[in-house]
Amino acid sequence: MSIxxxxxxxxxxxxxxxxxGTRLPVFRDIDLAVRGGECVCLHGPSGAxxxxxxxxxxxxxxxDAGRILVEHGGKIIDxxxxxxxxxxxxxxxxxxxxxxxxRVIPRISTLDVVAEPAIFTGAAREAAANAAAxxxxxxxxxxxxxxxxxxxxxxxxxxxxxxxxxxxVHYPILLLDEPTASLDAANRRMVIELIQEAKSRGTxxxxxxxxxxxxxxVGDRLFEVGKSIDVRSAPHAEKEKSAHVGASVx
Amino acid sequence: xxxxxxxxxxPPLLSVNGVSRSYGKQLGCQDISxxxxxxxxxxIVGESGSxxxxxxxxxxxxxxxxxxxxxxxxxxxxxxxxxxxxxxxxxxLARSEWGIVxxxxxxxxxxxxxxxxxxxxRPMAIGARHYGNIRSEAQNWLEKVEIDLSRTDDKPKTxxxxxxxxxxxxxxxxxxxRLVFMDEPTGGLDVSVQARLLDLLRGLVRELGIAAIIVTHxxxxxxxxxxxxxVMQRGRVIExxxxxxxxxxxxxxxxxxxxxxxxxx
Ligand SMILES: Nc1ncnc2c1ncn2[C@@H]1O[C@H](COP(=O)(O)OP(=O)(O)OP(=O)(O)O)[C@@H](O)[C@H]1O
Ligand SMILES: Nc1ncnc2c1ncn2[C@@H]1O[C@H](COP(=O)(O)OP(=O)(O)OP(=O)(O)O)[C@@H](O)[C@H]1O
Ligand SMILES: [Mg+2]
Ligand SMILES: [Mg+2]
Numbered sequence: 234m235s236i237x238x239x240x241x242x243x244x245x246x247x248x249x250x251x252x253x254g255t256r257l258p259v260f261r262d263i264d265l266a267v268r269g270g271e272c273v274c275l276h277g278p279s280g281a282x283x284x285x286x287x288x289x290x291x292x293x294x295x296x297d298a299g300r301i302l303v304e305h306g307g308k309i310i311d312x313x314x315x316x317x318x319x320x321x322x323x324x325x326x327x328x329x330x331x332x333x334x335x336r337v338i339p340r341i342s343t344l345d346v347v348a349e350p351a352i353f354t355g356a357a358r359e360a361a362a363n364a365a366a367x368x369x370x371x372x373x374x375x376x377x378x379x380x381x382x383x384x385x386x387x388x389x390x391x392x393x394x395x396x397x398x399x400x401x402v403h404y405p406i407l408l409l410d411e412p413t414a415s416l417d418a419a420n421r422r423m424v425i426e427l428i429q430e431a432k433s434r435g436t437x438x439x440x441x442x443x444x445x446x447x448x449x450x451v452g453d454r455l456f457e458v459g460k461s462i463d464v465r466s467a468p469h470a471e472k473e474k475s476a477h478v479g480a481s482v483x
Numbered sequence: 484x485x486x487x488x489x490x491x492x493x494p495p496l497l498s499v500n501g502v503s504r505s506y507g508k509q510l511g512c513q514d515i516s517x518x519x520x521x522x523x524x525x526x527i528v529g530e531s532g533s534x535x536x537x538x539x540x541x542x543x544x545x546x547x548x549x550x551x552x553x554x555x556x557x558x559x560x561x562x563x564x565x566x567x568x569x570x571x572x573x574x575x576l577a578r579s580e581w582g583i584v585x586x587x588x589x590x591x592x593x594x595x596x597x598x599x600x601x602x603x604x605r606p607m608a609i610g611a612r613h614y615g616n617i618r619s620e621a622q623n624w625l626e627k628v629e630i631d632l633s634r635t636d637d638k639p640k641t642x643x644x645x646x647x648x649x650x651x652x653x654x655x656x657x658x659x660x661r662l663v664f665m666d667e668p669t670g671g672l673d674v675s676v677q678a679r680l681l682d683l684l685r686g687l688v689r690e691l692g693i694a695a696i697i698v699t700h701x702x703x704x705x706x707x708x709x710x711x712x713x714v715m716q717r718g719r720v721i722e723x724x725x726x727x728x729x730x731x732x733x734x735x736x737x738x739x740x741x742x743x744x745x746x747x748x
C-alpha cells in the first residue's frame with residue numbers, strides 16, 4: 234500500500250514562558266512514513282515525547298519545523314502549512330485521533346458522543362446511531378448507559394466510549410494514544426480486533442501501546458522516540474544533542 | 484509524497500482588515516485583521532479591557548472604526564464594503580443575515596413584547612406575513628431553547644436570566660442568520676444554566692451551519708464551541724490558531740499564563 238502519512242524533519246521544543254523561559258527540547262528532525270494497512274508503534278520511556286509526536290501528527294501541537302504530509306480528498310496536503318479550516322476538514326474526514334482520556338461534552342448522551350463524528354461528515358442520523366450502537370455493543374458498554382452523558386462513567390468505560398467515537402468514521406489515518414491503558418483483558422482483545430479491522434481496511438495507524446500483548450498483536454514495527462531528555466537549558470543557550478530520534482527498529 | 488498546490492478559495496463570509504478604534508486617548512482595539520468562512524465558529528478571548536467588545540461592536544456595524552475595512556459576502560449582492568453602506572442598508576443587512584446576542588439580554592430583547600412576539604419580530608420584519616405561521620415558528624423555537632410553551636404570551640421581565648438569554652438566542656436564530664455575533668453569551672449565568680445554554684448553542688450552530696464570532700472570557704466555552712481562537716491583549720491579537728492548538732500548545736507568554744491559570748478547559 235502507498236504512504237498515507239509522511240512526517241519529515243519534525244522538531245519540537247517547548248518554551249515555558251511562565252517558568253523563566255525554560256526551553257524543553259522534545260524531539261528533532263523526525264522522519265516517519267506510514268503506509269496504508271500498517272501500524273507503527275511509538276516506543277520510548279515516559280517523557281520521551283511519544284504523545285507530543287502523536288499530537289503533532291494531529292496538528293494539536295505545533296512543531297517548530299518540518300512537514301506532515303497527509304492524503305486528504307485525493308490530494309497531498311501539508312498539515313502544518315494548512316489553513317485552520319482546512320485542518321478542521323482533514324480531521325473530520327482523514328485523520329482520527331483517540332486521546333488518552335475522553336473529553337466529556339456536558340449533557341450529550343453516550344450514543345450521540347459516539348455518533349457525532351459521523352454526523353459531522355454528513356452521515357444520516359439514523360445510520361450513524363446504528364453504527365454507534367454497534368460499536369458500543371462490541372466494546373461492552375451496557376445499553377442502559379447509552380442515553381447518559383459519560384461524565385459519571387468509570388475510567389475504563391470512558392476510554393471505551395472514546396475509542397468508539399474515534400472509530401466511528403473510517404479515517405484513512407488513525408492515531409491512538411494508549412487506547413488500552415485501563416481496560417481488562419476481554420476489552421483489550423476487542424480493541425485489538427477493531428484496530429486489526431481498521432488495518433485491513435487500509436488505515437495507516439500510529440499508536441502508543443504500553444501493553445506488549447497489544448503491541449505484538451497490532452504493531453508492524455516500532456518507532457523509537459528519543460530517550461528521556463533532561464536538557465533544561467537556559468534560554469538562548471540550549472544544547473540539545475541528546476534530542477535525537479532513532480530510526481525505526483523491527 | 485508531494486503536496487498539492489494551494490487552491491483558490493471562495494471569498495470569506497466576513498473579512499476584517501486593519502480595524503482600529505480608540506476612545507480619545509484610550510485604546511480600544513488596534514490593527515485587527517482576520518476572516519471568517521461560512522459555518523466557521525471563531526472565539527475571541529482575552530483579559531478584561533483588552534478590546535474584545537470594542538472589536539465585536541466595530542465588526543457588527545454598531546461602532547464606527549477609526550481605520551480599517553470590513554467586507555461581507557452578502558447573499559444576493561456578493562462582497563460589499565460594510566462601512567460604505569448607508570445606515571438603512573446596514574440595518575437591513577443586520578436584520579436579514581446577522582444575529583447579535585448581547586451579554587445583557589435586556590439589550591437584545593424587547594422587554595415590552597411577549598416571548599412569542601420577541602421571536603416573531605424578525606420573521607415579520609423580513610416579510611413573513613401569516614400570523615399562524617409566525618406563531619407556530621416562534622413556538623417551535625421556544626421549544627428548541629427549552630422554554631415552556633405556556634410562557635409564550637409572558638413578557639421576558641418575568642423570566643429568569645438564563646431563560647432571557649435563551650429567548651435572546653431564539654430571537655436571533657429564528658431567521659437562520661448566516662453570521663451571529665455573541666458577546667459573553669453565558670456571562671452572568673450560573674454554572675448549570677451555562678452548561679445547558681452551551682450545548683444548546685453548540686447543537687444549533689453545528690446543525691444550522693451558522694458562522695459565529697463569540698467573545699468570552701471562559702476558555703471552556705471556546706473549547707466547546709469554537710473552531711478557531713484569537714487571543715487579545717491590550718487591543719491587539721497576540722496569538723491565533725485552531726482552538727485546541729492555542730489552548731494545548733500556547734506560544735505567547737500571555738496565552739500560556741491565561742491557560743495555566745485555569746484548572747482545565
Ligand atoms: N503542552 C505542553 N507544554 C509543555 N511541555 C509539554 C507539553 N506537553 C508535553 N510536554 C513535555 O514534553 C515532554 C514529552 O512529553 P510526552 O507527553 O510527549 O511524553 P510521553 O513519551 O508520551 O510520556 P508517557 O509515556 O509518560 O505518556 C515532557 O517533558 C513533557 O513535560
Ligand atoms: N465608550 C467608551 N468610552 C471610553 N472608553 C471605552 C469605551 N468603551 C470601552 N472603552 C475602553 O476601551 C478598552 C477596551 O474595552 P472593551 O469593552 O472593548 O474591553 P473587553 O475586552 O470587552 O473587556 P471585558 O472583558 O471587561 O468586557 C477599555 O480600556 C475600556 O475602558
Ligand atoms: Mg504519553
Ligand atoms: Mg466586553
